[in-house]
Amino acid sequence: MISLPLTSPISPNRSLLHQTRRPNLTRRRFWIRSSLSLQDQDTAKTPKRVVLVRHGQSTWNEEGRIQGSSDFSVLTKKGETQADISRQMLAGDSFDVCFTSPLKRSKKTAEIIWGSRESEMIFDYELREIDLYSFQGLLKKEGKEKFGEAFKEWQEDPANFCIDGHYPVRELWSRARGCWPGILAHESKSVLVVAHNAVNQALVATAIGLGTEYFRSLLQSNCGVSVLDFTPRADGGSPHVCLNRLNQTPNSPLAGGSSGGRTASKQIILVCHGQGNNEVSAVTNQAATNDQPMKMLGVIQSQKIAELLLDLRVSSIVCSPETASIETAAAISRVQEAAGCLGVDSVPRYVKTKQMNELNVEGVLHKSNQDNDVIASIQPGWLSQLDEEAVSALWNRSEKAWESLLDELSDEEANPGDTMVVVGSPISHISLIAQCLNLTKEGLGLFHLDAGSISVIDFPDGPSKRGVIRCTNYTAHLGRWCIPITRLT
Numbered sequence: 315m316i317s318l319p320l321t322s323p324i325s326p327n328r329s330l331l332h333q334t335r336r337p338n339l340t341r342r343r344f345w346i347r348s349s350l351s352l353q354d355q356d357t358a359k360t361p362k363r364v365v366l367v368r369h370g371q372s373t374w375n376e377e378g379r380i381q382g383s384s385d386f387s388v389l390t391k392k393g394e395t396q397a398d399i400s401r402q403m404l405a406g407d408s409f410d411v412c413f414t415s416p417l418k419r420s421k422k423t424a425e426i427i428w429g430s431r432e433s434e435m436i437f438d439y440e441l442r443e444i445d446l447y448s449f450q451g452l453l454k455k456e457g458k459e460k461f462g463e464a465f466k467e468w469q470e471d472p473a474n475f476c477i478d479g480h481y482p483v484r485e486l487w488s489r490a491r492g493c494w495p496g497i498l499a500h501e502s503k504s505v506l507v508v509a510h511n512a513v514n515q516a517l518v519a520t521a522i523g524l525g526t527e528y529f530r531s532l533l534q535s536n537c538g539v540s541v542l543d544f545t546p547r548a549d550g551g552s553p554h555v556c557l558n559r560l561n562q563t564p565n566s567p568l569a570g571g572s573s574g575g576r577t578a579s580k581q582i583i584l585v586c587h588g589q590g591n592n593e594v595s596a597v598t599n600q601a602a603t604n605d606q607p608m609k610m611l612g613v614i615q616s617q618k619i620a621e622l623l624l625d626l627r628v629s630s631i632v633c634s635p636e637t638a639s640i641e642t643a644a645a646i647s648r649v650q651e652a653a654g655c656l657g658v659d660s661v662p663r664y665v666k667t668k669q670m671n672e673l674n675v676e677g678v679l680h681k682s683n684q685d686n687d688v689i690a691s692i693q694p695g696w697l698s699q700l701d702e703e704a705v706s707a708l709w710n711r712s713e714k715a716w717e718s719l720l721d722e723l724s725d726e727e728a729n730p731g732d733t734m735v736v737v738g739s740p741i742s743h744i745s746l747i748a749q750c751l752n753l754t755k756e757g758l759g760l761f762h763l764d765a766g767s768i769s770v771i772d773f774p775d776g777p778s779k780r781g782v783i784r785c786t787n788y789t790a791h792l793g794r795w796c797i798p799i800t801r802l803t
Contacts, residue, residue, distance in 0.1 A: 362544040363558075364497060364505045364521075365404065365799070366514050369415075369423040370396035371536045378454050381510075382446030385417045393419070396537035397426035399564035403539060403799055409433060410502030413493075415441040415509045423537065424508035440493050443510035444486045447478040473526035483512075483526050490516035498544065514540065521555050522760045524751075531751065533772075533784045535563045539799055543762070545695065554695045558762045559787035562799060567770050567785040568626060580723050580773040581733045582781070583626075584743040585619055585646070588612025589765040590638035608638045615766030615792055616642040620649035622768065622791035626733055630666045632722060633737035634673035643667050643737045668722075672715035673738040675745060678707040697759035709755035712745030719746070723777045743769060750781045763787050764797045 370393030374381045381387055389397065404427060414424035416437040428435060449457055449468070457465045461477075468475045472483050490513060497505060507517070514534045519525070521542050534540070538561040544553040561567070568583070591606035608616065619642065628650045633643040647665040679700070697705065723734050736746070740763035748757045750771055763769065763786065770784035789796040 359546055360503060361546065362498065362503055362505065362553075364507060364542045364544070365407070365409075366517060366540040366542070367400055367404075367423065367427065367506070367508045368511055368514050368534045368536060368538050369420040369508065370394060370400075370426075372419040375536065380446060380449045380452050380454060380457060381419075382444055382450035383417070383442045384450045386451070388418050389422050393423070393536065394426065396564050397423045400537045400539060401427045401429060403562070403564070404506070406798055407504055407506075409504050409506045411436060411500055412506040412508065413438050413441060413497055414507070415439075415443070415513070417442055417510070420508055420510060424506075427506070427508065438493065438496070440489055441507070441509040441513055444482050444512035444516075445480065446482055447480055449477060472529045483529050486512055486516045487520060487526050489513075491520040493517065494521065518542065518557060518560070522557055522757075523555075528751070531780065531782055533561050533782055535561055538563045538785075541799060547695070554759065556762050557760055557786065559785075559799065560783060561785040562788060562790070563785070566622065566625075566791075567768070567788050568622065579732065579776050582719065582723065582771045582773075583623070583733060583735045584746060584769040584771070585642060585735060585737045586740045586743055586763050586765050586767045586769075587634075587636070587638040587642040587737055588615035588619070588645075590636075605637050608641050611795065612638060612765065613641075613645075614795060616645040617649075618792050618795070619766060619768065620646045623735065624649060624653055628665055628733060628735050630668065630722075631735045631737060632668050632670050632673070632719065634739065634742060635669045635671055636674055636676065636739065639673070639737045639739070640669070643735075646735060646737070670715060670718060672711050672718060673736070673742050675708050675711050675742045676739055678711050679704050679741070695759070697756075705755055705758070708741070708745060708758070712742065712749055715742070716746055716749035720777045723773070740765065740767075747771075747783065747786065750783070752780065761786065764789055766792050766795070767797070 369389070371390050372381065372387040372393055373390055374387035375393075376390055379387070400423075409428075409431065410433055412424055412428050412431075412433070412435045414420055414435065414437055416439055420441070421437070424435065449461070449465075452460065457468075464475070464477055468477075475481065475483060494517075497507065507514075509517070511534045512529070515529060515532050518532050518540055519528045524531075540560045540562070541558040543556045543558050545556070546553050563569075588608045589612040590608050623646055628646065631643045631646060633639040644667070647667055650665045651663060700708075719734065719736060736743075738746075743763055744758060744761045747761055747769065748755075751757070753760075767787045767789045768791070769786040769788065771781040772784050773779065773781050787797075
């Protein structure tokens with residue numbers, strides 16, 4: 315059985331100044347539950363990777379109909395194509411077992427991804443989609459017309475939404491938490507789970523200790539792939555749990571689409587700079603202590619990032635003052651400005667680049683901690699290897715950075731577009747993701763990012779409200795230099 319004891323206090327509210335400037339933004343920090351605690355210690359002796367996949371587009375997805383746990387819709391042709399692309403994305407992984415919802419749209423997706431594998435496939439009804447009772451089968455506009463205030467509550471306050479005497483999101487969280495013992499107790503190192511949007515959100519959230527208030531905060535697109543790593547602790551306690559990546563989609567995460575059913579009005583793209591010479595070497599396992607330019611791999615990564623962002627009209631870039639971040643930002647700017655000259659109107663344009671000292675968290679950590687390998691290469695349990703002074707310094711600096719970024723995003727003169735590109739180190743961006751979710755500093759160890767990756771945060775209700783994490787640690791744009799989903803990091 316898995317228990318999730320509360321281990322960290324709620325952090326104080328942010329400054330009154332920022333509450334006044336953005337009065338609608340919830341500043342309360344949320345309790346962070348500890349990693350999954352297993353009474354069956356056999357499940358924690360070896361590392362385990364769990365790969366979650368949402369089913370492909372269904373007929374009711376296409377129609378805009380509320381599915382819930384009903385089983386009337388099937389995959390569209392597009393959905394089958396998405397599932398096949400996911401199969402190719404995961405082809406290199408020798409999964410030991412597949413757990414899947416038995417609903418037709420999920421079952422078909424699982425069968426396409428599973429292919430000719432002879433390993434076990436387990437159908438688990440507890441992995442079905444959220445139970446939405448009287449809402450199921452209705453077009454969304456019909457739900458709004460028929461249920462009025464109840465439908466509004468479902469859209470605006472889903473954690474407290476009640477229908478037919480049930481609290482669907484609360485029930486879902488309880489059900490998802492109950493799925494983990496069976497998944498983790500299975501004798502396997504690599505597990506595939508194919509299910510649905512809401513239940514996959516709940517599985518991710520309960521694994522890393524987030525409550526029902528995070529429903530719709532961790533996006534799950536059709537055939538989006540999310541990866542959770544469970545790493546044993548040396549002391550034999552409950553394993554470290556890390557969200558290695560979230561919502562890796564068959565198409566680019568910058569291709570648009572809704573964010574939890576809503577269109578994002580503003581967006582932050584977190585770009586991890588190309589690999590620098592101060593990052594850990596795979597040969598020597600050593601790292602330099604001073605700021606260094608990018609190595610050749612980093613230059614390639616920065617160019618690939620610039621190409622990925624080419625379809626966006628980037629008007630401003632905020633970057634850390636570290637050399638690798640400045641070089642990556644310059645690569646993005648050059649490609650954006652060149653694209654403007656080659657556009658239909660052939661009008662040259664200028665991309666404003668601004669350095670933000672608060673993004674330079676490595677400087678703070680180097681002053682506070684002597685273990686440079688921990689800083690340079692983020693491994694499971696890295697947070698516990700830093701002293702309290704270093705963690706507090708990192709957290710305080712990232713809080714200031716996040717506040718400044720929200721101010722920039724809200725300022726139409728400083729950032730006239732809808733998208734802000736932020737370039738920094740993996741640790742810097744992990745901190746910003748935790749700040750976005752209003753976590754405490756204990757939440758820093760819940761995420762992993764690689765050099766050259768991008769993560770996307772949507773603001774469907776504007777920068778004054780909590781962001782929605784569209785994806786994290788996306789590296790497919792790096793081509794032959796990408797980090798395979800199936801490779802343990």
